[in-house]
Amino acid sequence: MDDDHKELLEARANVFKALGHPSRLAIVDALAGGERCVCELNESVDADLSTVSRHLAVLKNVGILSSEKCGNQVFYKLECPCVASFYGCVESVIRGTGQPLELENLQ
Amino acid sequence: MDDDHKELLEARANVFKALGHPSRLAIVDALAGGERCVCELNESVDADLSTVSRHLAVLKNVGILSSEKCGNQVFYKLECPCVASFYGCVESVIRGTGQPLELENLQ
DNA sequence: AAATCGTTTGCGTATTTAGCCAAATACGCT
DNA sequence: AGCGTATTTGGCTAAATACGCAAACGATTT
Secondary structure, eight states: OOHHHHHHHHHHHHHHHHHOSHHHHHHHHHHTTSOEEHHHHHHTTOSOHHHHHHHHHHHHHTTSEEEEEETTEEEEEESOGGGGGHHHHHHHHHHTOSSOSSGGGOO | OOHHHHHHHHHHHHHHHHHOSHHHHHHHHHHHTSOEEHHHHHHTTOSOHHHHHHHHHHHHHTTSEEEEEETTEEEEEESOGGGGGHHHHHHHHHHTOSSOSSGGGOO
16 A cells, blocks of 8 residues: 555545534535525534534535635635535435435435 | 434434544445455555454444455455445545536536 | 624543554364 | 464553633624
8 A cells, every 4th residue: 555545545534534523514514505604503503603613624624615704704615515415325324225315326 | 403313413424434534445445346354454454453353343333334254254345335436526625626527426 | 992793712621533462252174 | 172263352542532611813893
């Protein structure tokens, strides 16, 4: 296993790791509906505002989200809507079937 | 946020968390080529055999892998090949484009 | 320039995860 | 039964992650 490949695996893993928390998935879900500011996202997450802020930073660091300051507030948005396409497969894992419900989710 | 939704998010997050480690991604990659026994997987991972075994357990626990005992050895296989379809999107996150290289990876 | 609103950061604590080594288990063979 | 190979588990330590509170910061309003 050469170093390049190791780095690639690590980069990929970081993206998955960022998605590996229920609150962060809730954030991604909320942002699937479009840009939201932190205080809006705070309502869909049920955690301290500071915690939400940190979750946002995690998602942004790996490139899943981007942010834009607008006056007093900061708006976040999904940088890669394709992330939402994961769910069909993930759901199939959860159900234990290995087969997505919707074939469109595949390939 | 009701309890059902909370559970769903947690279940999804567990799948992503399981994928959130370079060694485990290396295992998934190796298994994309078909069933492998632990000692074979050990060669593609560069970690103590006991560590590999634990990584396998993590992936199996969330349903990404299944295992089958065959005489002396244990063979693992990918329970949901669709996991491999994530990479196009993940790669786009890494590159920072938000757009998968191959359109087939989407939807 | 003080007060306020929205957001981020510092810090302490609690929990989880990763890793290795050594011991245990499971299987097949003689 | 005893041996060798393949895999898992126990026990420990080190490192990473999650969380809330309080303080800091930046922009806006008064």
